[in-house]
Amino acid sequence: MTDLILTSRMVEHPSDSHTIDRYRETGGYTALVKALREMTAEEIVGEVKASNMRGRGGAGFPTGVKWGFLAPADPRYLVVNGDESEPGTFKDRQILERDPHQLVEGIVISSYALGVRHAFVYVRGEYPKPARRVQRAIEEAYDAGYLGKKILGTDFSLDVTVHLGGGAYICGEETALLNSLEGRRGEPRLKPPFPAIEGLYAKPTIVNNVESISNIPWIINNSGASYAAIGPERSAGTRMFSLSGHIKAPGNYEIVMGMSWRDLIYDIGGGVRDGHELKTWIPGGASAPWFVPDQHLDTPVTIDDVARNGSMLGSGAVVVMDETTNVVAAAHRIVRFFAHESCGQCTPCREGTRWLEDVLARILDGRGRRGDIDLLLDICDNISPGLLWPPAMTTICPLGPSAVSPITSITRWFMPELEAMIVESEVAVG
């Protein structure tokens, strides 16, 4: 059994894992041959359903189920989401740079299965090198007859266009991404209609994350059932985690889910910096509520266990903070991010995130006021009523509610620290 699906080639062949020659020497494009020559579109969708793979872009929706929703109208589109901008996340960048052919092969197989003749890879504008690598891989694939007209001599033809973003986190949200790809402001659309019914140019569209699509060649070569057999039942397969912050061995790790957070942080990540102690960590990107050692170190790293504990695995970004961290300052950094990235369509998000940022800034500045904690929670309640998990929404997309996570994290786990900062400033003011 292979332990690594996505990263084995770059680990074993670090000097040329991104080239078509190395890709073919290591079994590349055999899944494409199998899919196009031996399988029907329905059979491929069936394998992806059987794999139980859940999308790696953050929402964790089963990919095969999503594919099943694709409306039959023509033309249809596949859009690969390489916007990767959730603070703490850098896994898609590694896939794009180090094994772009795996993604390209996944795109061709997926497009064949979905009846797509034009696919897009939306890469964030700040990723020119990953975009160059994918572009080169696409050009190599055209030259080799894996893209373009009559692929491998079949009737199936496909074009792929790489599209660079313009620096806007919100374009990672799938409907904002589609607006951006249509040459518009990257503002999320109201759903329904979902993209599978009305997506790019109001045509049926599947949006999938880079990592999700990169798993497809393996699933076709090895079967959906063998993918489903890896890891816990509802968190099947391997998955990329990005470890950063005060951790000894930061980086991306492809792991089988189900281990404990203790194992992930201490065994895989090497623990926190020497001489320091773990204070808190973000289990799934800046949008996720934080975990703390005395509650969550033994919680299993699965989509469902993390959700049951009031957070999410999201984009797989684990940000570790040690005892030196000023958690109010850390929360401010994250809230500032959401305030900056709010697209501005919804009042609770546009105004609320700005207010949260301002109130945290004045607390940090030593100008905190007695009612500030209530004020913070009241603003949060207006963005996401009831402060529930998963969050209730008053907004078009989940970005607004994401800004609530760092606030409820510090009021839940670090209230004395927050209160002390406000009391200190009151003393200082006199």
Place this chain on the structure above:
Amino acid sequence: MNTAIAHWSQANQERAQRILDSYPEKRSAVMPLLYVASLEHDYASLDAMREVAALVDVTPAQIQSVTSFYTMFKRKTVGTYLVSVCTSISCYLQGADEVLEIVERATGANHGETSADGRFSVEHVECIGACGGAPAVAVNYELIEGLTPAKAQQLIEWLNDTQPEVVLTDEMQQLFGGQRSFDWGPTESEGAIAPVPAFGPYGSAGGDT
């Protein structure tokens, strides 16, 4: 080709056509064309926006509303080297604020400003996907991971002294970088010729391909 861009270089006119041809609907070409137009005009100027509008048949006001939505289309002159310092959470935890301070002092340009000699523009930016190699900085969107304040100072001095025509991520990483998010693999010698993401189809990449 469209007369609106008759004054563009021949190569960029051809690129614009290829970009338009690579989408089912031409409006989709707006963002790529804004990058090409920014190369022609040094930034996404009013003229640049008018020309893109003519190429895709929408009004200049519609193009302006798109341009203003995204941080990477610059609506005023940018220095030769755009230095973007990430100050998001993972970089913040690893001392990004000190790196920003040094970059601002060494260039003489604060966040959102361009130095008097026009050489540097500085900005602090949100996460650039290099959190495992925090703190991270990009020059014309070419990345350096694992900087220290001292290395950031040297980076600015080096840019000042050598004034590279093509900004190369691997070269800067080797000279000034440290901890990386992952093994980068072989060195690449294609890089940025302007403060526009270096991407072959947009004509913004230089060096050996």
